[in-house]
Amino acid sequence: MTFFDVLDILGTVAFAISGALSAMNRRFDLFGIFIIAFVTAIGGGTIRDILIGNTPVSWMQNITTMYLISGITIFSIIFRNKLDYLKGSLFLFDTIGLGIFTITGVETGINAGLEPIVSIALGATTGCFGGVIRDILCNEIPVIFRKEIYATASIAGGICFMVLYSLDLDQNITYISTALLIIIIRLLVVKYRVSLPLFTIADRNTIE
Numbered sequence: 001m002t003f004f005d006v007l008d009i010l011g012t013v014a015f016a017i018s019g020a021l022s023a024m025n026r027r028f029d030l031f032g033i034f035i036i037a038f039v040t041a042i043g044g045g046t047i048r049d050i051l052i053g054n055t056p057v058s059w060m061q062n063i064t065t066m067y068l069i070s071g072i073t074i075f076s077i078i079f080r081n082k083l084d085y086l087k088g089s090l091f092l093f094d095t096i097g098l099g100i101f102t103i104t105g106v107e108t109g110i111n112a113g114l115e116p117i118v119s120i121a122l123g124a125t126t127g128c129f130g131g132v133i134r135d136i137l138c139n140e141i142p143v144i145f146r147k148e149i150y151a152t153a154s155i156a157g158g159i160c161f162m163v164l165y166s167l168d169l170d171q172n173i174t175y176i177s178t179a180l181l182i183i184i185i186r187l188l189v190v191k192y193r194v195s196l197p198l199f200t201i202a203d204r205n206t207i208e
Contacts, residue, residue, distance in 0.1 A: 003172055004107065007179075009068065011100030015130050016041040016069045018093040020076035021083060025090070026138055030077075036134055037073040038066075040097075043130035048105050048122055052112050091190065094131060099182035102127035102154045103175055106161045120158035127154040127182075149189040149196060157182035 019040025023033040042059045049057035059065040076083060083089050105126025109119025128144050128151050135142040144151040157178045164174040188194070 003175060004104070007100050007175060008104050011097050011104060012041045012065060012068060013072050014093045014100065015044075015097035016072040017076050017083070018090055018097055018131070019134050020073045021080070021090045021093070022134055022138055024077070024080055033077065034070070034073055036137060037076070038069055039137065040130045040134040041065075041069050041072075043133040044101055044105070044126040044128060045130075047129050048108060048126040051122065051125070052108065052114075091186075095183050095186040096179075097130070098127045098150070098154055098186065099157060099179040100127075101130070102157045102182055103161060103178050106158045106178075110165065116162045120155060120162060123158040123161070124151055124154040127157075149185070149194060152196065153182050153185040153189070156185060 016037045019037040020033055022040070023036035028036065042057075042065070045059065046057045049055065102123040104123075106119050106123035108126070109122040114122065131150075132142040132144060160181050161174060161178040164177060
């Protein structure tokens with residue numbers, strides 16, 4: 001098992017917990033909790049694989065992924081109160097998943113021979129779209145469409161990965177540095193309430 005495989009597992013675990021917690025916070029039933037956990041964990045990777053023509057998608061070729069998500073979901077249900085004691089646990093696991101899956105997406109793009117900017121976009125897609133699907137199914141505006149910096153952190157991490165990769169640094173250093181950058185950006189912007197500017201169309205009545 002390579003370090004890349006370990007990262008993929010960690011990202012899956014983090015997003016599965018994130019999805020399960022999100023569903024439980026909205027009082028979904030058992031079936032709903034499993035569905036949200038699954039789509040959060042595999043959503044971004046599924047879109048990534050479809051975009052590059054890697055079908056059947058990765059989780060269909062590796063049944064262990066389904067067992068892993070099922071086990072993590074059961075773990076999250078059993079220890080939901082313990083996890084709830086962790087301040088911002090949903091945010092924490094979501095951020096970890098974002099950082100790790102951005103890396104797997106960018107590297108997948110590189111291995112597929114895509115241009116750097118496309119690989120970065122693929123990394124952002126892999127990192128963000130599991131959460132997008134989760135939020136839509138939970139009847140929320142996806143976090144990447146709100147003022148909170150989310151996709152921007154993923155893109156910054158993707159750029160960092162490409163720079164370090166071009167310098168031919170040790171692979172593990174590239175992985176860890178990229179993940180830490182994304183996690184740190186997310187922690188800082190939330191702590192200090194940094195956000196992108198919002199633009200709205202003025203009310204016609206107000207203009208008149």
